[in-house]
Amino acid sequence: MPLIQQSSERYTYGDYLTWPDDETWEIIDGLAYNMSPAPSVKHQSIVSKLDRGLGNKVEEKGCTLFIAPTDVIFDEYNVVQPDVFVVCDKAKITEDNIQGAPDLIVEVISPSTSLKDRREKKKLYEKFGVKEYLIIYPEDELVERFILQNDKYPAPDVFNWDETMKLEILEPDVNIWEIFGKEREEEEVQEDA
Numbered sequence: 001m002p003l004i005q006q007s008s009e010r011y012t013y014g015d016y017l018t019w020p021d022d023e024t025w026e027i028i029d030g031l032a033y034n035m036s037p038a039p040s041v042k043h044q045s046i047v048s049k050l051d052r053g054l055g056n057k058v059e060e061k062g063c064t065l066f067i068a069p070t071d072v073i074f075d076e077y078n079v080v081q082p083d084v085f086v087v088c089d090k091a092k093i094t095e096d097n098i099q100g101a102p103d104l105i106v107e108v109i110s111p112s113t114s115l116k117d118r119r120e121k122k123k124l125y126e127k128f129g130v131k132e133y134l135i136i137y138p139e140d141e142l143v144e145r146f147i148l149q150n151d152k153y154p155a156p157d158v159f160n161w162d163e164t165m166k167l168e169i170l171e172p173d174v175n176i177w178e179i180f181g182k183e184r185e186e187e188e189v190q191e192d193a
Contacts, residue, residue, distance in 0.1 A: 009030075010030020010031070010077050011027050011031070011032045011077070012027070012030070012076045012077060013076050013077075013079050014076075015027075016032075016079050023036070024069060024081065026079060026080045026081060027077060027079045028116070028120045028124055029077055029120075030077040035081070035113070037112065039083075039110050040110065040138075042138045043083075043108050043110055043138060045181060046179055046180065047083050047108060049181065050067075050083075050084045050106060050179060053179070054086075054172065057170070058172075061088070061171070063086050063088040063170065064087050064090075064093060065084065065085070065086050066084070066085050066087065066098070066102075067083065068084075069081045070085075070097065070098065071096070071098065072101075073098065073099050074101065075128075080124070082105045082107060082121075083107050083108045084105075084108075085098075085104060085105045085106065086102055086105075086169075086170060087103060088103045101125070101128045101129045103130070103131050103169050104130070104132045104134070104169050104170060105130050105132075105133050105134070106133075106134040106135075107121060107135050107136070108136045108138060109136065109138065122135075122146065125153075126146075126148065126152060126153045131147070131148050131169045132145065132146070132147050132167065132168055132169040133148075134146075138180070141160070141182075142158060142159060142160055142161065143158070143165060143176055143179075144156040144157070144158055145158075145159065145165065145168075147168050159176050160176070161182055162182075
């Protein structure tokens with residue numbers, strides 16, 4: 001999670017717009033984070049499955065699903081590109097970016113971004129009122145879900161790969177095994193019925 005060389009001032013969205021197009025950066029509290037290297041194939045497969053699996057369900061609720069790289073501008077000093085996110089307030093969607101907090105954000109952990117996703121981004125999303133935040137761990141095949149309560153994220157709910165999770169904000173059920181490209185045994189499926 002390399003930082004760009006720091007100056008005495010915090011970086012802003014205006015600075016961000018001047019950086020090379022072939023590089024991917026995020027700004028959190030004025031600090032610039034380089035998003036290299038590119039995500040793994042497993043990471044991108046999970047993002048793709050979420051896009052396909054949630055896209056229609058989200059649209060039925062009148063919301064829009066986005067995937068990276070799409071800029072989310074929280075304020076002048078906070079610009080991120082979440083892996084997957086959902087916006088229900090159409091006024092936040094502009095031609096160039098998203099202005100304000102999405103309703104749901106999903107980050108798929110990569111070794112180079114793990115700490116930032118779990119610490120800096122969690123704090124950022126809580127501060128700006130993201131209602132539901134999911135962190136997906138590809139190697140451990142589990143999901144942590146944070147739901148905003150009284151402007152804070154309490155301890156997360158944790159789901160294993162073989163469970164179903166109901167998204168609190170948008171209400172669709174998510175079969176977590178499908179996110180990880182796995183199949184459940186028929187016996188397990190019958191036990192849940």
